[in-house]
Amino acid sequence: MAQLSKRIGQPDRVLSIEDVSVLFGTFTAVDSVSLTVGNGEILGLLGPSGCGKSTLLRAVAGLELPSAGRVLWNGADLSAVPVHKRGFGLMFQDGQLFVHKNVGENVAYGLVSQHVSRVERRKRVAELLELVGLEGQGGRDVSTMSGGERQRVALARALAPRPSLLLLDEPLSALDRELRERLALDVRSILRATGTTGVFVTHDQDEAFTVSDRVAVMRAGQVVQVDTPEKLWRSPADAGVAEFLGYEAVVSTDPFAGYAPCDFTVVDGAGVGAGVDGAGVGAGVDGAGERVGTAGTHGDQLTGDVVDKLFQSGRAVARVRVPQVGVLTCLVPAGTEPQVGDSVTLCRA
């Protein structure tokens, strides 16, 4: 709430993308995309590689010229504004730090363009390095830094000129999983704290959901759906989006109904204790109904054969083949030990 009120006093910073297309020769990388990003909002651009999300981002930054359509900032057309005068920050996947400059000089680079005084510059650099958790490391050579540290410097550098809009092009993709998850949270809180409007490109749905207020899913140059992470997850626009988000089976498309991994728990079968059985069914009935309207099965209960047993993210799961639905990944509660080949009953978790 504190951040929100901080932003209320500021003028509108709205990015509108109107029917923007980008062509590379005869290939249409971005196909008449329209999007709006509101004041202080973080929009995720999610899609598989090659879907045009980075190209769209570059068009907003001014690095690609749209062959049709317009990019507007607060209603003003940016077509004639060159990259360096747009005042948008861009953070690259691999940081693109200037190796011939040290950390502090990298962060200060954009401030020099703005003719910020030397004293002011030093203060701002220190401030930003603290913000990204690299206090006092301004004198370091960037080649001595780890991947995570480099991205932190890149973020500080992009934020230093106080961009009204920050574009992030897969900024975390080159990092290890654990670091990526931690930095995703950091990026969100830093953007929040600075009240920066952001467009965050990624192919990782978890990352997009963590960082963004709304997520636009792109496919083959087009935006197929824009929604909050929760709505997007609950009702994907079509089977393609559902599949990209990780759904294992689509039961109906209008209204959408489908099954995601671990939607179901194994409640019945060889080796299943009576107590566990009852608890599982109870839980299933409670959380039922919303997503699965109709299916050619017994409502919130399915039956199928165990085809494999795995251990994922600290949980035991079973892969269960359900006739007419497909193979679903289901939770296996402690004490339950279904064997491959067993016929089991599944219940919504």
Place this chain on the structure above:
Amino acid sequence: MADKTLEHPAPSATHGADRASATHLAAGSSAPFRRARAGRRLLIWGGAALVPIVFLAIFFGWPVIALVGRGFFHEGALDLSSFSEVLGTPRTWRLLGITLAQGLVGTGMSLALGLPGAYVLYRCRFRGRMLVRGLVTVPFVLPTVVVGVAFRALLTSSGPLGFLNIDGTFIAVAAALVFFNYSVVVRTVGGMWEQIDPRAAEAARSLGASRWRALWTVTIPQLMPAIMSAAAVVFLFCATAFGTVMVLGGQGYGTIETEIWMQTVQFLDLRAAAVLSILQLVVVAASLWLSARARAKRERALGLVRSESSAQPVVLRRDWASVLVTALVAVVLIAWPLGNLFASAFRRGDSWTLANFAALTGKGTRNALSVSVLEALYNSLVIAMYAALIALCVGGLVAFVVSRRPTSRTGKWAISGLDALFMLPLGVSAVTVGFGFLITLDRPLGLNIDLRSSGMLVPIAQAVVAVPLVVRTVLPVLRAIDPRQREAAATLGANPWRVGLTIDWPIATRALGLALGMAFAVSLGEFGATSFLSRPETATLPVVIFRLISKPGAENYGMALAASVILALFSAAIMMLAERLRTYSSGEF
């Protein structure tokens, strides 16, 4: 006006509002702005390209065209009689045969010896590797005249290999050319080899390929671009070699290149020389075209790695053949002629003496020269300095423009056209350049100034020869800058000038320093064009050495050796200084 609509935001809380009001000025669709931006870009880059283009047109295009014209036209009318005359003599065809044979044998031998050398010196790790690398680099920095003198000292009747009786023969010339070009192959191919990710070959080995099969099917194809460009350069160097052939080739030995000189200077038959120059251009153009075709097919993206990681310790049981070849080349082909040259310079008759060096203050016996050798050294240094500065300005601009990556098809076409244009002087022999200067620059552009007497002609000619070298040194460094570095700078508010100043310039300065040094060293030893253009009183050191070795007399011969040693030391010292810039920069990037 277009780019004035958005000013830099002041780093204050209200900058959003400033921008909001400012941006209302801009409206409309993107097409006109696209055109306006394209127009502005054309102005900037076209302007930057104009200076070198004008330079090349006046000091290269015009002389060469005038030269070609002289072969086709006589007294204003098309007249091909000189063609039939020159092409009708068996002598021309014999010279063409020798030229091609010299090019092919020189290239073949350089590759055969150079590939194992590239492997041993760039892919293996052993004690003293840098020392051997330095040693095999020495011939490349030596002026061609010095190479000729070194082999002459080895093969002459009183020299250690005099009993072979090959002084002045094809074998002698070919050996000297391999001596010179071996390092071209080793450096070009080795430089790439050390950066190729060894894991590709390791993958082949893990798939069951033998060491040889992995080499032939994975490594060699990866190296092909480097091998091809090395082969093309070596062929051109060998086929158009001038200084070495002039010093080393005996009576009756000649190539098209030396024949052009003979026809011009000895027989004063400029039309025959023009026809031979055209023939030379055809040979060069054909070989360049062939190599460009071969390269275009093979160029691909390679996984390059940092050089240190790819070198492995040498294993004699595995690498003995390459090691043996490289050791033999280093000792017999390179160290021996060099050592012999140095030793001979300190000998007269059968005794050790400094007399050869003491004589350098004089003009040789029977006044072989118009200036003393020391004066010639001074001339050389001054002229080479001017030449290097001119070459750096012209070549640096070309490299800067060519390093851009425009997205439009016309832009790409213009860039690659410009790139090819400035490689032309590399293909056209220095003798042709010098000869062209001689027939055109008496009244440049119709102006009544005779550039030939101004003293600037020699440095300009040397600069024309050195420009491709500068471009080739600076361009890869500029191209290696990730374009996203410039984009990152632009998104941080840097205008194109600041991008150039803060991104390209710091990275390019070392390459420019290296290029300056190399251009200086090359100009110092330049002989082909200079021999046409320099006047007796401003003769350069290579010209003086050639005169001394052509004249009879033990003292003149001894002075030639001593002068060669001095020229070699200067060239090597300058190159060594310049090379420090290369290692430093390649270590960082």
